[in-house]
Amino acid sequence: MGRYLVRRLLQLVPVFIGTTFLIYWLVWAVPGDPFAGKCGERRCPPEYVAALTEKYHLNENVFVQYTIYMKSLLQGDFGTTYSGRSINDIIATAYPNTLKLAVVALAIEAIIGLTAGVLTGLRRNGFLDNLVLVSSLFLIALPVFVVGFVLQWTFGVQWKIVTPTVSSEMPFSELLIPGFVLGSASMAYIARVSRTSIAENRRADYVRTAIAKGLPMRRVVGVHLLRNSLIPVVTLLGTDLGALMGGAIVTEGIFGINGIGRQVYRSIVTKESATVVSIVVVLVLVYLLMNLLVDLLYAALDPRIRYE
Amino acid sequence: MSDPSAASIVSTPRPEQPTQIGAPTNAGLPESARNEKPRGLLGDAWRDLRRKPLFWISSALILLFIVMAAFPSLFTSGDAVNGSLENSLGKPSAHALFGYDVQGRDVFARTIYGARASILVALLSVAGTMLVGGVMGVISGYRGGWVDSLLSRVADVFFGLPFVLGAIVILTTFNGSGSNNSKTKIMGLVIASLVILSWPVVMRLMRSSVLATREADYIVAARALGAGTGRIILKHLLPNCLAPLLVYSTIMVGSFIGAEATLSFLGVGLKSPVVSWGIMISEAQNYLRVAPNLLFFPAAFLVAAVLSFVMLGEAVREALDPKLR
Amino acid sequence: MSDILVSEQSAPGADGSGRPSGRLLEVDDLRVEFRTRDGVAKVINGVTYHVDAGETLAVLGESGSGKSVTAQTIMGILDMPPGFVTGGQVRFHGRDMLTMSAEERRRIRGEGIAMIFQDSLSALNPVFTVGFQIAEQFRIRRGMGRADAKKRAIEMLDQVKIPNAKGRFSNYPHQFSGGMRQRAMIAMSLALDPEVLIADEPTTALDVTVQAQIMDLLGELQRERQMGMILITHDLGVVADVADRIAVMYAGRIVEEADVYDLYAKPAHPYTLGLLDSIPRMDEKGQELRTIKGLPPNLMNIPPGCPFNPRCPMAQPVCREKVPPLLQIGSGRASACHFAEELVNRD
Numbered sequence: 001m002g003r004y005l006v007r008r009l010l011q012l013v014p015v016f017i018g019t020t021f022l023i024y025w026l027v028w029a030v031p032g033d034p035f036a037g038k039c040g041e042r043r044c045p046p047e048y049v050a051a052l053t054e055k056y057h058l059n060e061n062v063f064v065q066y067t068i069y070m071k072s073l074l075q076g077d078f079g080t081t082y083s084g085r086s087i088n089d090i091i092a093t094a095y096p097n098t099l100k101l102a103v104v105a106l107a108i109e110a111i112i113g114l115t116a117g118v119l120t121g122l123r124r125n126g127f128l129d130n131l132v133l134v135s136s137l138f139l140i141a142l143p144v145f146v147v148g149f150v151l152q153w154t155f156g157v158q159w160k161i162v163t164p165t166v167s168s169e170m171p172f173s174e175l176l177i178p179g180f181v182l183g184s185a186s187m188a189y190i191a192r193v194s195r196t197s198i199a200e201n202r203r204a205d206y207v208r209t210a211i212a213k214g215l216p217m218r219r220v221v222g223v224h225l226l227r228n229s230l231i232p233v234v235t236l237l238g239t240d241l242g243a244l245m246g247g248a249i250v251t252e253g254i255f256g257i258n259g260i261g262r263q264v265y266r267s268i269v270t271k272e273s274a275t276v277v278s279i280v281v282v283l284v285l286v287y288l289l290m291n292l293l294v295d296l297l298y299a300a301l302d303p304r305i306r307y308e
Numbered sequence: 309m310s311d312p313s314a315a316s317i318v319s320t321p322r323p324e325q326p327t328q329i330g331a332p333t334n335a336g337l338p339e340s341a342r343n344e345k346p347r348g349l350l351g352d353a354w355r356d357l358r359r360k361p362l363f364w365i366s367s368a369l370i371l372l373f374i375v376m377a378a379f380p381s382l383f384t385s386g387d388a389v390n391g392s393l394e395n396s397l398g399k400p401s402a403h404a405l406f407g408y409d410v411q412g413r414d415v416f417a418r419t420i421y422g423a424r425a426s427i428l429v430a431l432l433s434v435a436g437t438m439l440v441g442g443v444m445g446v447i448s449g450y451r452g453g454w455v456d457s458l459l460s461r462v463a464d465v466f467f468g469l470p471f472v473l474g475a476i477v478i479l480t481t482f483n484g485s486g487s488n489n490s491k492t493k494i495m496g497l498v499i500a501s502l503v504i505l506s507w508p509v510v511m512r513l514m515r516s517s518v519l520a521t522r523e524a525d526y527i528v529a530a531r532a533l534g535a536g537t538g539r540i541i542l543k544h545l546l547p548n549c550l551a552p553l554l555v556y557s558t559i560m561v562g563s564f565i566g567a568e569a570t571l572s573f574l575g576v577g578l579k580s581p582v583v584s585w586g587i588m589i590s591e592a593q594n595y596l597r598v599a600p601n602l603l604f605f606p607a608a609f610l611v612a613a614v615l616s617f618v619m620l621g622e623a624v625r626e627a628l629d630p631k632l633r
Numbered sequence: 634m635s636d637i638l639v640s641e642q643s644a645p646g647a648d649g650s651g652r653p654s655g656r657l658l659e660v661d662d663l664r665v666e667f668r669t670r671d672g673v674a675k676v677i678n679g680v681t682y683h684v685d686a687g688e689t690l691a692v693l694g695e696s697g698s699g700k701s702v703t704a705q706t707i708m709g710i711l712d713m714p715p716g717f718v719t720g721g722q723v724r725f726h727g728r729d730m731l732t733m734s735a736e737e738r739r740r741i742r743g744e745g746i747a748m749i750f751q752d753s754l755s756a757l758n759p760v761f762t763v764g765f766q767i768a769e770q771f772r773i774r775r776g777m778g779r780a781d782a783k784k785r786a787i788e789m790l791d792q793v794k795i796p797n798a799k800g801r802f803s804n805y806p807h808q809f810s811g812g813m814r815q816r817a818m819i820a821m822s823l824a825l826d827p828e829v830l831i832a833d834e835p836t837t838a839l840d841v842t843v844q845a846q847i848m849d850l851l852g853e854l855q856r857e858r859q860m861g862m863i864l865i866t867h868d869l870g871v872v873a874d875v876a877d878r879i880a881v882m883y884a885g886r887i888v889e890e891a892d893v894y895d896l897y898a899k900p901a902h903p904y905t906l907g908l909l910d911s912i913p914r915m916d917e918k919g920q921e922l923r924t925i926k927g928l929p930p931n932l933m934n935i936p937p938g939c940p941f942n943p944r945c946p947m948a949q950p951v952c953r954e955k956v957p958p959l960l961q962i963g964s965g966r967a968s969a970c971h972f973a974e975e976l977v978n979r980d
Contacts, residue, residue: 018465143566214742246470
């Protein structure tokens with residue numbers, strides 16, 4: 001197990017370097033003036049450009065730039081924005097908000113998706129099954145911004161049940177709708193995966209054995225069937241937590257949540273290249289680590305899997 | 309047995325005559341009771357599909373959208389690009405079914421013409437993704453060894469990028485507010501960024517199905533008979549990996565239509581004067597309270613188009629999966 | 634034994650089942666069909682057999698003959714749909730289980746009637762330890778605490794002669810060898826001291842050497858506990874040592890029932906004769922193996938008359954017209970062949 005972990009971590013390194021370098025290159029080194037549009041309609045004054053070129057080592061080649069960046073990153077320093085603000089601060093302010101949103105989204109998608117999946121998996125082809133099938137297809141088909149607008153408009157503007165945007169304290173009640181929006185597509189996938197999994201496993205021999213043992217149905221389903229069927233679902237949920245944070249741009253924009261997605265979008269628009277790179281680095285890192293965690297979780301959930 | 313849902317797992321035999329006949333499963337049957345006529349997987353799938361209303365509805369809708377994209381003038385005589393400001397925010401009428409937008413353009417005509425860009429981008433992106441991902445997957449799965457490791461790591465690199473974020477970064481770099489790209493170039497960029505961010509999925513799918521079939525007896529037999537690598541891949545491997553790939557690509561067309569709309573909505577995708585549903589929604593969001601019809605109609609078309617592709621893919625997938633019968 | 638024995642107070646057959654009898658478990662004219670979109674398959678067509686305490690009944694037949702489906706119907710674990718019971722009774726201590734409430738039936742499972750399955754790898758839950766799955770019986774059905782249940786489970790593992798029972802308690806099914814896993818399966822099904830044990834091809838998935846060990850163990854446990862045992866198999870070699878009586882099934886019917894000795898000495902049905910003939914024999918080395926010609930009938934379209942007639946070497950015109958009923962011939966044996974007497978009295 002320990003050796004497996006080390007090997008996986010070592011495998012992570014090139015992927016991490018590859019992804020972050022790709023982003024670094026896209027943001028900083030693609031031919032063109034990195035400061036175009038930075039100073040409004042006018043061209044930037046030469047002293048300003050010279051100072052920034054110096055600060056971000058822009059006259060070095062891109063590999064050297066990237067190495068310098070990574071060196072300071074390894075010491076926990078994400079660098080500063082053009083105006084000198086610490087990017088560590090920006091991330092430290094925005095990240096908890098995104099995490100909170102993602103966790104709410106994950107909880108909502110797990111609860112609704114699982115319930116729907118388990119119920120329809122046990123009773124296929126009924127009314128509920130068709131209802132869930134159609135609504136999950138809808139959720140998969142609808143782009144997040146459409147779901148977001150519709151819900152914001154219905155609940156926030158028309159019925160005034162919730163405030164259309166989330167206030168800066170991010171109370172849990174205000175996060176329900178944004179969380180639903182962010183998790184909507186995954187919720188549909190969770191429902192489908194758990195339905196398939198339950199439907200396949202309910203005819204498994206070991207379920208039959210459990211019934212033949214005379215166990216109450218509640219225990220057959222709740223312990224024997226669920227425990228096996230949930231393995232793919234739990235892993236899907238794990239991978240999703242990483243993906244949700246990277247996908248929160250649109251949701252955070254619609255509901256005015258001051259999270260990492262909105263921050264990165266703003267940075268892209270204002271051409272704060274250093275901030276963009278740093279935030280993407282954080283997101284990629286979280287995503288990769290979550291995937292690793294899911295792999296380990298898989299082994300914990302299914303004793304037949306042994307890593308060596 | 310108080311839990312009604314649990315009770316249906318394995319029901320207790322009762323001697324009374326049942327009313328429901330023909331459950332779609334063969335799972336518990338003894339061998340001799342199973343279907344005796346040998347029928348291919350595809351024949352079975354087709355028989356299954358034919359009876360699904362979902363399949364027919366989605367196919368009809370897709371056909372409609374494709375005709376709409378190819379010959380928009382069949383559906384409307386309105387002008388999608390030019391309007392007159394005196395019609396600004398005009399209400400729906402017999403002349404303009406969906407009303408007019410801020411610049412006085414006919415929303416119905418724009419919605420019809422919007423199909424072309426949205427569907428074209430989605431279809432080309434899917435074609436590109438299949439090509440890149442498929443070729444990489446076949447090479448990786450068939451060659452194995454260090455080629456496989458290398459390609460898999462490269463795929464991991466692209467897979468690690470969050471989708472929307474990655475597309476935004478790519479598109480602002482090449483298609484930012486300062487740039488002045490032509491219509492086709494913008495479209496090409498959007499397509500390229502969708503392909504770049506999606507090919508690893510197809511590659512993994514292809515790689516695993518090549519790995520699964522590579523050691524199958526009939527492939528080994530073909531190799532033993534002296535068939536060349538190219539022939540084995542084309543004649544034996546591909547046909548067997550194609551079914552899941554086709555299903556996936558159908559669903560992907562749907563999600564790419566949605567992705568294009570999302571990018572256009574965020575202002576980094578297609579841009580006016582190109583007409584697309586995403587652009588229309590993006591422009592309409594500021595007038596949501598005054599003229600919800602501006603948002604509603606393109607959004608409805610967008611959702612219908614995405615849904616019909618996703619539904620078709622799902623229907624085919626379910627028909628092809630014997631485990632779900 | 635506990636609550637299930639309420640049935641002893643009510644008179645046997647009081648539920649309108651007809652004949653009172655002291656039988657432990659009896660299947661009476663059971664009929665089951667599978668309804669699929671391809672048609673209706675009549676899988677069980679009037680099966681009648683019984684088992685008493687302390688005796689072993691072997692049910693013999695090819696795959697698809699309905700022997701396992703009968704067992705599943707007894708246990709109440711038939712997949713429904715597609716399966717439907719269309720007639721007959723399954724009486725336990727004289728009470729028809731098919732008309733009991735689901736809860737009553739559940740209590741009989743494991744405690745009254747227990748079952749061992751063919752493929753122990755898939756029949757045991759892969760994500761729980763073997764010990765957990767045995768101890769579960771004591772905890773859920775007997776309300777024991779965790780420690781007591783564990784102690785009893787280890788005792789059970791000991792009883793089925795699993796070495797180092799204490800250590801193997803916390804192993805997962807995939808960490809056991811096939812034979813050991815089948816032993817664990819036996820331990821699990823015997824945990825609640827059932828009166829009837831149904832063993833559905835318990836040795837089919839095992840190596841030949843291990844098969845004998847498992848059969849010996851089953852026989853030993855059955856004698857010790859004076860259980861009634863139904864041994865389902867397609868292997869004539871397996872039954873000879875263990876069974877008291879044999880019921881031969883074909884196309885969802887019992888075609889012959891007899892004591893082991895009688896059946897081997899003088900089969901009273903051409904199908905049984907064919908089965909016995911197809912066993913390879915040491916004294917006929919080098920000769921071609923004898924087989925029964927043809928295939929088992931399509932259960933969606935069973936031929937008229939005797940279902941075996943298309944394959945029967947002795948078939949006469951009457952066999953294509955009349956279904957032979959299962960009739961007593963001599964003491965304690967029955968055959969469903971128009972020419973049973975001739976067969977028995979042959980040379």
